[in-house]
Amino acid sequence: ACPVLQVKRRRYRFRMLDASVARQYKFKLMQGSVGAAPGQQGQYNFVDSNGVRTQGEQVMRFRQIASDGGLLPFPIDRDAIEIWPAMRREVVIDFRYYQDGVSPTKDGDVIYLANVAQMPNGRKQVDPGDPEFDPNYCVPVLKFVISGNDAPQDDYSLMPALNEPLREPAPLPDLRNLTTRRFGFNRATVGGEFEWTINGRVFDPTRNEADPLGTNPIRRGRPELWTFVNEGGGWTHPIHHHMEEHQTISRNGKPVPDARHPDDRCREDVVADRKSVV
Numbered sequence: 001a002c003p004v005l006q007v008k009r010r011r012y013r014f015r016m017l018d019a020s021v022a023r024q025y026k027f028k029l030m031q032g033s034v035g036a037a038p039g040q041q042g043q044y045n046f047v048d049s050n051g052v053r054t055q056g057e058q059v060m061r062f063r064q065i066a067s068d069g070g071l072l073p074f075p076i077d078r079d080a081i082e083i084w085p086a087m088r089r090e091v092v093i094d095f096r097y098y099q100d101g102v103s104p105t106k107d108g109d110v111i112y113l114a115n116v117a118q119m120p121n122g123r124k125q126v127d128p129g130d131p132e133f134d135p136n137y138c139v140p141v142l143k144f145v146i147s148g149n150d151a152p153q154d155d156y157s158l159m160p161a162l163n164e165p166l167r168e169p170a171p172l173p174d175l176r177n178l179t180t181r182r183f184g185f186n187r188a189t190v191g192g193e194f195e196w197t198i199n200g201r202v203f204d205p206t207r208n209e210a211d212p213l214g215t216n217p218i219r220r221g222r223p224e225l226w227t228f229v230n231e232g233g234g235w236t237h238p239i240h241h242h243m244e245e246h247q248t249i250s251r252n253g254k255p256v257p258d259a260r261h262p263d264d265r266c267r268e269d270v271v272a273d274r275k276s277v278v
Contacts, residue, residue, distance in 0.1 A: 002044070002112075002140050006147035009096045009105055011157040013065075016091070018083045024125045024236070026082045026117035027141070029093065030056030031110065034140050042139035046114070053136045056114055060099050065160060066090035069245050071167040075160045082117070086240040094159055095146060105146050113142040124236040172247060178225040181210055185239070186231040196237060225249075 018025060032054070035047035046056035064076045068088045081089050095111075097104055105111075118137040119125040126132045160166060188197045195202050198209050211217050218224065226246075228239055248256050 002042075002143050004143045004145060007095050007144050008148050008152070008155075009146060009150055010155050011092055011094045011096070011159050013090065013092050013157075015066075016081065016083055016089045018085050018087050020085050022085060022122035024082070024084045024117050024119055025115050025141075026080050026125075027062075028056075028058050028080045028114050028116055029060035029062070030112050030114045030138070030140075031059045032056030032112075032138075034112070037139075040137075040139070041118075041120075042115070042141070044140055045136070046138045046140070053138075055116070055136060055138045056112065056140075058099070059111060060093060060095075062091040062093060063159060063162075064089060064091050065166060068240075073167055073169045074165060075162055077162060080116070084236075084238040086238060092159055095144070107146055107148060109146040111144045111146075112140040113144065115139045115141050123234065170245075170247065172249075173223045175225060175249070178223060179216065180225045180227070182227045182229065183209070183239075184229045184231050185237045187233060187235060196232075 016027075030046070032046040033048070034044055035051050035053075037043060037045040037047075037053060045053040048054045058079060062078045062081050064072065064078055064081065066072060066088075067090070075092075078091075081091060083089050095105055116138050117125045118132070118134055120132060126134070128135075182199070184199050186197050186200065187194055188200070188202070189195075190197075190202050199212075201207070201209070201212070208214070208217075230237060250256065
């Protein structure tokens, strides 16, 4: 039904990269019976004793330590990891114990990395309240099998504590009088096809969208304030930067909830009506 990875009773660090074109995922670590679900994405789902599709049982948590920009200032415990195209997440999973921290795993135990994000098309994932929402959508993607009760004696794996600093966040500059730029993401019919546009223009590799007129170039070492606006009419559009690093200041006009956890955003960061970064 899915790939299998044999793991020892130890901690493992995983790097997740969503290399899809549009598919969004929300992963959980779960247990349960798996049955065929013909016609459904993945063709399999967790099922109850009667073979009826159901959610599995979450049995472990992720400890996230990094994102696209590298190490986070502090680790974050997550029940689920949401990841969109071109995004990266790094997590540590402790296969020695279940999520209560007391119950040990044993040889032969099976834990599934399961996707609970239902996405029937490239528009967006289906959320509670949407007509198509299926609360029992829970597709196993990767099967972990505990193989051997104990890790090798030379196991040096670690689980960073939640209050353990991983990286000092860069200090924010004075936000007053910064150069500002606005990027509006929208959908438009171009040449008979629907295309994404930025500020009403389709992609042109010869044009610098941040400075299309060539009058206000981006300068190295000079911070700027950028605002992204999702004008996609119900479509989600992950925004992925290259060759730069940024800090999120606000979403929908509200300050980020916790400066120590700048990555604590999941979907909201990229679906937001408005986002400012520097």
